[in-house]
Amino acid sequence: MAKRVGIVGAAVTPFRSRWYQKTYYELAQMATREAVADAAISIKDVDSVFYGIYNDIFERACIPESPLQGIIGLQNKFGIRVSNGGATGAYTLSAAHAYLAGERFKTALVLGVEKATDCFDFSSMSATPEVIKSIAWSGDSFFEQKIGWSASDSYAEVVLGYMDAYPGTLKPEVTARISSLLSEMARSNPYAQRQFDQVTPEEVMNSRYIVYPFKELEICVYSEGAAALILAEEETAKAIAKNTGKPIIWITGMGEANEHSFAGKNQKDMSHIVSDYVGSRRAYEMAGIKDPTKTVQVVELHDAFVHQLEITLAEFGLVPYETVDSLIEDGLMLPGGKYLVNPCGGLTYCGHAVGASNIMSAWSARKELMERKLTTALVHGTGSTISQYTACAVLEHE
Amino acid sequence: MAEKKTKIIPDEFKPEVASKVVTIDKQDFLLQNDAMFTFYQRTAGELSPFFLGIKNDRKIIGCKCPKCGLVRVPPMVTHCPDCDFAPTKLLEVGQVGTMNSTPPITYFATSMFADKAPFGRGRVILEGADTALSVMLYTTTGILVPGLIKKGTRVKVIFKNERVGQISDIFCVSASELTAQQVAKKGLLESEINWEAPKEPKFPKPGEKNIADFKHSVKELQALAIKMSHSKRARRAIEGWKRNISVKTRAGEFAMYIDDGNFKIEEKKLPSPDFIMACEDIKTLVDGLMYRGSITDSVITKKLWISKNLEFNTIFKLDRLARFLVMEQKEKKAK
Numbered sequence: 165m166a167k168r169v170g171i172v173g174a175a176v177t178p179f180r181s182r183w184y185q186k187t188y189y190e191l192a193q194m195a196t197r198e199a200v201a202d203a204a205i206s207i208k209d210v211d212s213v214f215y216g217i218y219n220d221i222f223e224r225a226c227i228p229e230s231p232l233q234g235i236i237g238l239q240n241k242f243g244i245r246v247s248n249g250g251a252t253g254a255y256t257l258s259a260a261h262a263y264l265a266g267e268r269f270k271t272a273l274v275l276g277v278e279k280a281t282d283c284f285d286f287s288s289m290s291a292t293p294e295v296i297k298s299i300a301w302s303g304d305s306f307f308e309q310k311i312g313w314s315a316s317d318s319y320a321e322v323v324l325g326y327m328d329a330y331p332g333t334l335k336p337e338v339t340a341r342i343s344s345l346l347s348e349m350a351r352s353n354p355y356a357q358r359q360f361d362q363v364t365p366e367e368v369m370n371s372r373y374i375v376y377p378f379k380e381l382e383i384c385v386y387s388e389g390a391a392a393l394i395l396a397e398e399e400t401a402k403a404i405a406k407n408t409g410k411p412i413i414w415i416t417g418m419g420e421a422n423e424h425s426f427a428g429k430n431q432k433d434m435s436h437i438v439s440d441y442v443g444s445r446r447a448y449e450m451a452g453i454k455d456p457t458k459t460v461q462v463v464e465l466h467d468a469f470v471h472q473l474e475i476t477l478a479e480f481g482l483v484p485y486e487t488v489d490s491l492i493e494d495g496l497m498l499p500g501g502k503y504l505v506n507p508c509g510g511l512t513y514c515g516h517a518v519g520a521s522n523i524m525s526a527w528s529a530r531k532e533l534m535e536r537k538l539t540t541a542l543v544h545g546t547g548s549t550i551s552q553y554t555a556c557a558v559l560e561h562e
Numbered sequence: 563m564a565e566k567k568t569k570i571i572p573d574e575f576k577p578e579v580a581s582k583v584v585t586i587d588k589q590d591f592l593l594q595n596d597a598m599f600t601f602y603q604r605t606a607g608e609l610s611p612f613f614l615g616i617k618n619d620r621k622i623i624g625c626k627c628p629k630c631g632l633v634r635v636p637p638m639v640t641h642c643p644d645c646d647f648a649p650t651k652l653l654e655v656g657q658v659g660t661m662n663s664t665p666p667i668t669y670f671a672t673s674m675f676a677d678k679a680p681f682g683r684g685r686v687i688l689e690g691a692d693t694a695l696s697v698m699l700y701t702t703t704g705i706l707v708p709g710l711i712k713k714g715t716r717v718k719v720i721f722k723n724e725r726v727g728q729i730s731d732i733f734c735v736s737a738s739e740l741t742a743q744q745v746a747k748k749g750l751l752e753s754e755i756n757w758e759a760p761k762e763p764k765f766p767k768p769g770e771k772n773i774a775d776f777k778h779s780v781k782e783l784q785a786l787a788i789k790m791s792h793s794k795r796a797r798r799a800i801e802g803w804k805r806n807i808s809v810k811t812r813a814g815e816f817a818m819y820i821d822d823g824n825f826k827i828e829e830k831k832l833p834s835p836d837f838i839m840a841c842e843d844i845k846t847l848v849d850g851l852m853y854r855g856s857i858t859d860s861v862i863t864k865k866l867w868i869s870k871n872l873e874f875n876t877i878f879k880l881d882r883l884a885r886f887l888v889m890e891q892k893e894k895k896a897k
Contacts, residue, residue, distance in 0.1 A: 184584050184591045225597055238626030285673040286577040286595075288875050289802030297672035304696075306609055308634055310673045310730040311681050311698045312668055320666030321684065326662050328713040360896040361889055372856035372881045376667040376708050380856075380881075426638060427662055427685045434663040434685070550696075 166265035170401040170412035171559070172373070173203025173394030174527040179357040179387040179515030181281060182291075188223055188279040189235050191390040195520075196236040196275060196468035199392035203409045208396070212242035216256035216276035218249065218518035218547075221298040223279055232275075242269065249302060250315075250468060251548025252276070253391070253522025254555035257543075258550045260395050261557075270400040276520030277390035293388050303549050304425060315468070316340035316375040316383065318548045321472040323377060325434030330485055334377075338366035338489040339470045343381050343512060345498065346467070350509025357387050357515035382470040387515030393530075405562075413530045417453065417558030419446025425551035432550055437472070439554035440479035440546060451558035456481050462532045462541035463503055464525035467510040468548075476544065477505070480556075483551075507532050521545070526557065531562040570601065575673065606727070611634050611652055619729035620749025622657055622719060624691050626651040635691040651892040656689030656860035657719040657748055658737060664712045665699055666738070668860060672877055677872050680706050680862075686717055686734055698733040702740075703758050705871075707862055711736055723753050729752050729864075763867050765842050768813035776813035779844040783827045784853055790825045790883055795890035797823035799882040807876070811844040825883065837876070838869040 175198030177191050186194070214234065215229040229245040248255040253276045261368075276294050285294035296314055303313030321460050327334055343482040344365045350356040363381055371380040396404055396417070405412045421442035424432040431436075444456070453459045458484060467473040476489045481501060483496060491497045497505040508514045508528035522545035529541035539561050547553040577595040584591050592756045595618045608649040615621040625637030629645040635655050640643030641647035665684025668675070699717065701710050711717065717734040725731035734834070735755070737745045744750055768776070787802060789795040800820050808831070817835070819826040850857035857880050860866035869878065 184586055184593070185589070221598060224596070225577075227644050284595075285575075287574045288676065290879075293671070293673035295677060297674055300674075306606070307638075307696050307729050310728050311696065311733075312671060312678065312681055313696070314668065314672055317666045317668050317683055321663065324666060325663035325713075348578075360893045362892070362896070367853075370855050371851070372669075372858035372878070373667075373862060374670040376669070380885075387712060426634070426693055428634075428687055430692055431642060436718060521604070 167262050167267055168397055168398040168401075168414060169264045170398070170414045170562075171526065171530050172395050172396050172401050172404040172408070172410070172412060173199045174204070174392065174530050175199040175202055176337050176520070176524050176527050177389045178355045179389035179517055179524070180359055181385065181387065181515075183189065183388040188228070188277050188390070189231060191279065191388065192232050192275060192277040195277070195390035195392040199273065199394050203394040203404055204395070205271075205404060207237035209271060210238060210273050211271045212260075212263065213273040213275055213522075214256045214260040214263075215245040216253045216274070216519040216523060217245055217301075218247055218252040218278060218282075219238065219298060221301060222283065222518075224282070225429070227303060232277075236273070236275065237352060238273070242344050244367070247382055247519075248268070248555070249549070249553050250466060251522065251545035251547040251553040251555050252517060252519045254419065254466070254543065254545025254557065255523070255553070256519070257415070257523065257526060257557055258420055258555050260417050261418050264395055264397045264512055269398065270397050272383050272395045274393040274395060274523055275390065276523035277519070278517040278519045280386045280517065281388055289321050292386070308549070311505065312373070313549070315548065316378060317457055318471055319469050320375045320378055321404070321550070322434060322548070323475065324439060327377075329435035330488070332476055333486070333488050334471045336369055337365065338492045339474070340365040341492045342470050342473060343368045344495070345468075346506055346510045346513050349507050350513035353508050353514055355524075356509045356513055357385055357388075358513040360407045365419040377471065378469055384468050384511035384516040385513075387517040389515065389517035389520050389524070391517075391520040391527055393523060393526055396398070412561045412562045413533055414562060415557055416560045417447035417449070417451030418485065418556070419443045419448070419450065420555040421436070421446070423551045425549055432506055435480050437475055437546065437552055437554070439552045440476045440544070443556045444480045444542070444544070445480060447556040447558050451560070453540075453558065456542070457519070458496050458500075459540050460542050461538045462507070462529050463505045463544070464508065464529040464541065465506060465510075465544040466522060466525065466546045467506060467512050468516070468546065470512060472546070473505070473510070476546065477503075480544075496525035504532060504536075504538075522555070526559065529559050533559060536560070540545065571599070576836050607635070607638050609638075612726040615654075615727045616721070616731045621654050622688060622695070624655045625652050632693070633691045634689055634693045653690075655691045657750070658663040658689035658745060659686040659691070659695075659717060659719075661685070661711060661713055661715045662687050662694040662716060667706050667708060669862065669874065672867055674695055676875055678872070679874055682706050682711055684711065687828045688719070696729070698730070700733055700735055702735055702755055704760065705862065705864075718750065718857045720755065721749055723751055761809075762838065762869065763842070765812040765838050772794065772813040776811060776844050779848050780814075780816055780829050782826065782848060783851060787825045787827045790887050791823070793887050793890050796883050798889040799886045800825060800879050803876070803879055805836045805873075805876050806832055807836045808832040810838060810840040811841045813844065820879070830844065839866060851880065851884050853888045857881050
């Protein structure tokens with residue numbers, strides 16, 4: 165029987181478009197310092213570290229975690245890096261959970277960090293084209309990279325595939341409203357990159373196309389920052405919680421799936437994010453959730469793109485595919501609605517510091533469960549070449 | 563689409579050895595120009611027949627599993643993973659196919675593809691194949707806009723005249739833009755297609771009201787440009803960028819200057835601009851710069867014409883300039 169694993173501490177650094185003042189060394193230590201303080205333990209009490217760092221190029225080193233081991237005070241302890249595209253943070257949480265459930269360690273630090281915008285394009289004299297180029301090295305090197313594959317166009321393929329299958333869904337006025345709603349959510353998140361960038365649906369609809377069908381204000385922003393969680397097995401978690409007086413947020417379900425990297429018959433289905441479907445069902449099964457629409461209250465999902473947020477919620481089984489726009493049209497995710505979705509502002513407004521993003525989402529879900537005294541949250545990470553990766557976690561308030 | 567690059571890393575991408583200092587809260591932070599680079603002499607290995615087929619023979623090669631019969635294009639496996647790794651056989655497939663799903667269109671590209679945008683990239687199932695080949699998509703009629711190529715659209719593979727044995731040696735256009743002979747021809751070359759050349763639009767003669775509106779709008783833009791030049795955030799949108807742009811409208815012409823953070827409008831004709839923008843109604847541009855619409859979308863919807871596609875880069879910066887000014891104003895208000 166696997167051990168129960170809970171979150172007993174969490175922290176994030178502010179997510180920013182550019183941290184001139186800090187390298188990823190300091191960002192990683194900053195989140196670690198705050199997380200152990202939140203759990204009221206010493207770093208010496210932490211047995212292991214699981215690093216979520218997506219992209220070697222961002223950190224400008226092929227083993228970017230190696231300088232961190234000593235800097236975060238875990239020299240001579242277990243350390244392993246997870247790199248799974250956009251889903252890096254969620255997969256890092258999954259790995260740490262497995263090690264603790266398997267009784268390899270009593271405590272673990274889950275640490276995500278990314279420094280994206282040191283990349284700079286000297287031909288356009290701006291960072292963004294180089295940041296997205298660095299991400300574009302993630303595409304298939306024989307068949308995709310040389311014809312302009314990018315994170316945006318690969319997600320756009322799936323979104324357009326979904327719109328082919330379910331015509332009339334993902335209406336521009338709905339996606340614009342969701343973006344506006346997320347911007348309002350970010351207003352109360354002091355760590356959000358765009359805390360003060362509240363936008364109207366009209367502004368979203370007026371913003372420029374980046375990659376059709378995505379408008380500029382429907383896309384996540386690249387960030388620099390770090391996030392950390394302290395995980396502990398049951399007895400240790402209870403001892404820590406007794407000391408801090410904070411509730412344990414249990415990880416009761418984990419589920420993952422990675423898709424095929426080619427499309428067509430028997431390959432990737434371009435009209436669905438199958439990994440979101442499979443990953444969430446595996447997490448529900450482990451958590452014993454029969455009907456997620458009756459159980460899940462908070463969703464912190466990886467909204468790389470607002471259209472994908474809608475599709476992902478449908479893949480989770482929280483809204484039907486054909487009527488996915490009821491998220492707004494029937495108020496399912498509006499304030500006071502059935503689901504609290506991305507209360508941190510999501511990756512669109514809090515920011516996307518890739519390796520740290522899903523860990524930030526878990527930080528936010530834990531906070532909401534504790535502050536609003538809710539019971540169940542679903543945390544999600546997704547990444548894409550065309551072979552989308554998904555990891556989902558079910559968090560429950562004790 | 564033709565490209566003549568002789569260096570793996572084009573010179574324009576390579577920065578000088580240099581550094582600069584950024585001061586935040588009276589503290590200095592050092593920024594250094596840097597790069598990670600690794601060169602390869604990389605084998606195409608088992609994929610060589612596919613890439614050599616494109617390069618030398620203008621053929622598309624796939625592989626077929628003798629057990630399940632699935633034809634994969636490209637031939638990404640030598641053994642079928644669905645049939646306990648039964649060995650597959652290479653075969654030639656057709657050069658016309660249908661789109662597996664509606665393709666996205668990239669308007670804002672990575673630094674390596676800025677000179678190719680806007681372009682589509684999607685997946686085509688060629689005749690004789692079961693899986694989809696990822697391809698770049700263009701139109702012969704100018705700028706690729708949504709709706710031209712959709713799920714189920716018949717497309718034709720076009721071969722570049724100069725091929726190096728990479729997937730970028732081919733691209734597709736809608737078969738409906740070609741003649742029946744071109745569609746039927748195997749190994750159709752890029753040079754065999756009529757590409758519509760960009761033509762500067764001609765506008766009707768202006769009336770008195772058009773002229774009055776133009777004068778008023780230029781004044782509005784001049785006032786806005788002063789605000790933008792004084793906004794710390796807006797200046798960042800055009801930092802390090804220099805362009806002298808001639809803007810032609812139905813009722814008159816003016817000059818737009820972008821100069822490393824400074825933005826200026828003058829009512830005059832530029833003898834040798836970096837590029838030309840042309841729109842019948844000056845309000846198209848006024849709305850864009852006032853953040854009431856996007857200039858990028860005006861180009862896509864053909865309300866605004868630009869003489870060089872590569873200047874999409876500048877158009878993005880102008881959109882960003884408008885947004886950054888509004889963001890700064892909002893943040894000041896919120897704080």
